[in-house]
Amino acid sequence: MGFTDGIKEPQKTKIEHELKKFCRYNGTVYNAVTFLCMKLLEGCRPEKEENEPHCKRNGELSKPKILYRYTGPDQETYFKLNKIQYNFVCYLIENGLDTEKAMLAYDNAEEARRQTELEEKARQEAEERKQAEERERIHRMIEEQAQCIPLEEKEIVDRIFVDLYGEEQPWNYSMVALIHNLDDPYCKEEIILRLHNQNKASTKIFECITGLKLPTSYHERKHYIEGLTVADFKGMIQYKPQKKRKEKEVQKEEFYVSERTPEGQKWTKVIGEPFTKYGVDMFISYGDGKVSIFCAEAGMKVCDGKTKTECMEKLKKVVDDRGKELFLRTIKDVTKHIYETIGTNPRYRRKNEDV
Numbered sequence: 001m002g003f004t005d006g007i008k009e010p011q012k013t014k015i016e017h018e019l020k021k022f023c024r025y026n027g028t029v030y031n032a033v034t035f036l037c038m039k040l041l042e043g044c045r046p047e048k049e050e051n052e053p054h055c056k057r058n059g060e061l062s063k064p065k066i067l068y069r070y071t072g073p074d075q076e077t078y079f080k081l082n083k084i085q086y087n088f089v090c091y092l093i094e095n096g097l098d099t100e101k102a103m104l105a106y107d108n109a110e111e112a113r114r115q116t117e118l119e120e121k122a123r124q125e126a127e128e129r130k131q132a133e134e135r136e137r138i139h140r141m142i143e144e145q146a147q148c149i150p151l152e153e154k155e156i157v158d159r160i161f162v163d164l165y166g167e168e169q170p171w172n173y174s175m176v177a178l179i180h181n182l183d184d185p186y187c188k189e190e191i192i193l194r195l196h197n198q199n200k201a202s203t204k205i206f207e208c209i210t211g212l213k214l215p216t217s218y219h220e221r222k223h224y225i226e227g228l229t230v231a232d233f234k235g236m237i238q239y240k241p242q243k244k245r246k247e248k249e250v251q252k253e254e255f256y257v258s259e260r261t262p263e264g265q266k267w268t269k270v271i272g273e274p275f276t277k278y279g280v281d282m283f284i285s286y287g288d289g290k291v292s293i294f295c296a297e298a299g300m301k302v303c304d305g306k307t308k309t310e311c312m313e314k315l316k317k318v319v320d321d322r323g324k325e326l327f328l329r330t331i332k333d334v335t336k337h338i339y340e341t342i343g344t345n346p347r348y349r350r351k352n353e354d355v
Helices: 011-019 031-043 084-096 100-146 151-165 172-182 185-195 201-209 218-226 308-322 324-342 346-353
Strands: 020-024 027-032 045-050 066-071 078-081 253-261 264-277 280-287 288-296 300-305
Touching: 011 031, 011 084, 020 031, 027 031, 031 084, 031 100, 045 078, 045 084, 066 084, 066 185, 100 172, 100 185, 151 172, 151 201, 172 185, 172 201, 185 218, 253 280, 253 300, 264 324, 288 308, 288 324, 300 308, 300 324, 308 324
Parallel strands: none
Antiparallel strands: 020 027, 045 066, 066 078, 253 264, 264 280, 280 288, 288 300
């Protein structure tokens, strides 16, 4: 009867559960709402009384207890109520629902409201079924038309997918069929969904089939498509493949590393990527799933890691921790020791001979 309309969960559910409980009175079973309304019409009125605190056995005073009751017309008999029941009866009185006429009027209005809600729900469900059937019909139509689009349009789609993704994807011929049916609301909605920023292929297909240039942002693109019709198309244009940026060719050269083998320490040839850092010739070597940085002349490994970036960061840390001066002196001492042990690095021996 509107008692819980302004109450939030979970309190609302708790109150409704309490008012749905059943009780037996004079051999008849009622739910709480029916019983309370019936007694209200018979002249009962809600009252509450706050008892004085009494002394407990341990000498402490108890908290005052509130007694809720439903007093009969004779002012002598009463029913005990809980707080929820008491508040409900007070609500009925305060809102003028304490007469049979008012209660019947409310029940009739509530029944009419529920009937209206049921009718609206049925109407919405019927409308949703109709829309689903129409979507299914459009979907079948698009699938059929996608198989029959002109060869030149298929070639455009194929070139776009080969250029962007390296393979043809014939299933996307449906985008062309959707474009031809742009004036249909369902097709327009599907086109807008496909033309998001990550779907470069659909964007290129749309521009080539229609001859129209789409805005760069998705929000602007969506607004543009919403106001577009098939009559606005300028005509098909050919797809121009994107100019792919040439990757910078990494220079690779022969280097030698000093390593211990069963036959003793010796120079071993490796292929590396040369660079100079801190005035020292170095190179990067790739192998065994890791990346390593070596001093070129000493053939000595400085550090290794999973990536080139990680190695460069470790190299910087080695130099920062030791200091550049100590780092350079260590390399010079190691190079001298290795040369005394196994001879000059072959790479630098050839350079000296060339000189």
